[in-house]
Amino acid sequence: MKKIILLTSDGPQGHDLAKQLAILAHQQQFELTPIFGFTLTDFFSGFMKKRLQIIDISMDEDPLVYDKVHPIHTPNHLYVSRTHTPLNFRPMVIPIRHGEELINAFPEFGEKNSNDELSFWLDRKLPEFVHQRQSFVPIIGRFLDMKRISEERKNEIRKEGSIFLSYRSSENQSIATLASQIESKYGKRCRFFAPGVISHEAMSRMRRWNLLSLLDRYILSADQIWICLSEDYFYSWWTFGEFLMAVHRQTANAIGHKPLLKKYRNGALEEWQETEWPEITEAEHRRISRYFAFCDSFQMGPEAFISHEDIQNLKLKFAEGYYRDDVWKKDFWLNPIVECPVCRKRSGPYNKRPIEEFLWHGQQKEENPAQQGIVYRGNGIMEIDYAAMPSFLDQGITCRCGHTITLKKGPMQYLHVFLPPKSQVPFSAARELARKWEFPEASVIGNNLIAIQSFLINED
Numbered sequence: 001m002k003k004i005i006l007l008t009s010d011g012p013q014g015h016d017l018a019k020q021l022a023i024l025a026h027q028q029q030f031e032l033t034p035i036f037g038f039t040l041t042d043f044f045s046g047f048m049k050k051r052l053q054i055i056d057i058s059m060d061e062d063p064l065v066y067d068k069v070h071p072i073h074t075p076n077h078l079y080v081s082r083t084h085t086p087l088n089f090r091p092m093v094i095p096i097r098h099g100e101e102l103i104n105a106f107p108e109f110g111e112k113n114s115n116d117e118l119s120f121w122l123d124r125k126l127p128e129f130v131h132q133r134q135s136f137v138p139i140i141g142r143f144l145d146m147k148r149i150s151e152e153r154k155n156e157i158r159k160e161g162s163i164f165l166s167y168r169s170s171e172n173q174s175i176a177t178l179a180s181q182i183e184s185k186y187g188k189r190c191r192f193f194a195p196g197v198i199s200h201e202a203m204s205r206m207r208r209w210n211l212l213s214l215l216d217r218y219i220l221s222a223d224q225i226w227i228c229l230s231e232d233y234f235y236s237w238w239t240f241g242e243f244l245m246a247v248h249r250q251t252a253n254a255i256g257h258k259p260l261l262k263k264y265r266n267g268a269l270e271e272w273q274e275t276e277w278p279e280i281t282e283a284e285h286r287r288i289s290r291y292f293a294f295c296d297s298f299q300m301g302p303e304a305f306i307s308h309e310d311i312q313n314l315k316l317k318f319a320e321g322y323y324r325d326d327v328w329k330k331d332f333w334l335n336p337i338v339e340c341p342v343c344r345k346r347s348g349p350y351n352k353r354p355i356e357e358f359l360w361h362g363q364q365k366e367e368n369p370a371q372q373g374i375v376y377r378g379n380g381i382m383e384i385d386y387a388a389m390p391s392f393l394d395q396g397i398t399c400r401c402g403h404t405i406t407l408k409k410g411p412m413q414y415l416h417v418f419l420p421p422k423s424q425v426p427f428s429a430a431r432e433l434a435r436k437w438e439f440p441e442a443s444v445i446g447n448n449l450i451a452i453q454s455f456l457i458n459e460d
């Protein structure tokens with residue numbers, strides 16, 4: 001019998017999960033060993049052994065669980081969670097369809113999973129491990145193996161749906177119907193994202209590129225990208241972003257898989273001629289790559305900020321531009337962006353504006369005469385000072401056109417800041433980052449987690 005280790009919390013939820021998993025593991029010829037209230041040592045010692053580890057990273061019973069894990073993603077690590085994960089601790093796993101529902105190993109931001117859902121997901125996931133060779137590979141080998149793992153992940157996404165549907169959420173009613181029509185007509189599965197909490201979230205630039213980099217992984221893994229062209233398609237930063245990423249993947253100097261770009265309008269499918277694509281300059285391609293390097297859930301490293309000043313002080317001539325980049329600024333990571341719907345209609349669709357307006361890079365910022373603490377990053381696109389958010393929660397955000405948008409607090413978001421302790425001196429990477437960002441003490445959870453308040457836009 002193959003062995004599985006379950007690392008979970010020592011509470012009713014952890015014990016219930018272990019009970020459910022023991023039954024389904026047994027049915028699939030596995031032997032499950034639970035470790036309740038596990039430690040960082042348990043996590044790493046499982047890593048060194050030839051064992052499949054299921055790691056419960058829910059924060060509901062163990063708020064300090066992120067002090068006990070490190071974002072290592074190998075085929076032998078299955079992370080599951082009832083609570084949403086930090087922005088940079090996103091296991092790249094594929095949801096499984098259950099009737100109309102999609103069930104994943106961890107919930108989307110602001111949502112929750114139950115143990116039943118986790119068991120459902122694991123029950124379908126475990127057979128993949130029956131034939132998998134569980135071999136000992138030294139840690140260094142694992143890291144060298146990242147390319148293969150990333151290929152495997154791409155293939156896994158590909159299996160799930162080879163047509164990526166990009167659409168405006170106003171079309172949501174018909175998108176599920178369209179997907180099933182396409183599936184029966186072409187025999188290909190479709191992938192699309194249903195709108196959730198994130199569609200109301202006032203996101204920082206980092207968070208926007210964090211999500212766009214996730215979408216980009218799906219775009220890159222698809223065979224075809226269908227742009228469902230509704231009247232308002234290009235009025236949204238998001239849908240234009242999906243379209244632009246598809247073009248970026250086609251035209252950037254990268255070799256490898258390039259998905260076909262098609263437009264779907266009024267029930268008809270057309271090829272999208274290259275001559276009709278927007279022209280992305282070399283500098284813009286590089287800008288997109290820089291954003292992805294900093295914001296992608298897999299490689300984002302907020303701990304780099306801790307040594308950022310020290311490196312800057314070295315005054316390395318060749319790195320000067322790099323360290324002055326927007327991505328190193330606190331504003332980029334924290335300040336929410338709010339778009340005024342009135343001005344958005346007036347500014348016209350994104351595909352008729354310079355790409356720079358979409359990238360928000362190197363722009364001249366403009367003060368908002370209506371309210372302090374707000375600068376414009378385009379017509380009606382307001383960047384709000386994170387520190388001033390409490391007062392904006394009371395009075396709302398007033399655009400210079402006179403329109404007011406009101407916000408409320410959303411669920412907490414988390415960043416996992418991990419630096420291995422160098423000495424016996426207790427060290428909290430999260431506390432160090434919070435100090436640099438001038439965050440209140442309450443934002444630090446344990447040694448490795450920093451909590452960021454999210455804000456949701458009230459719908460009119």
Ligand SMILES: [Zn+2]
Pocket residue numbers: 340341342343344380399400401402403
């Ligand atoms: Zn406005």
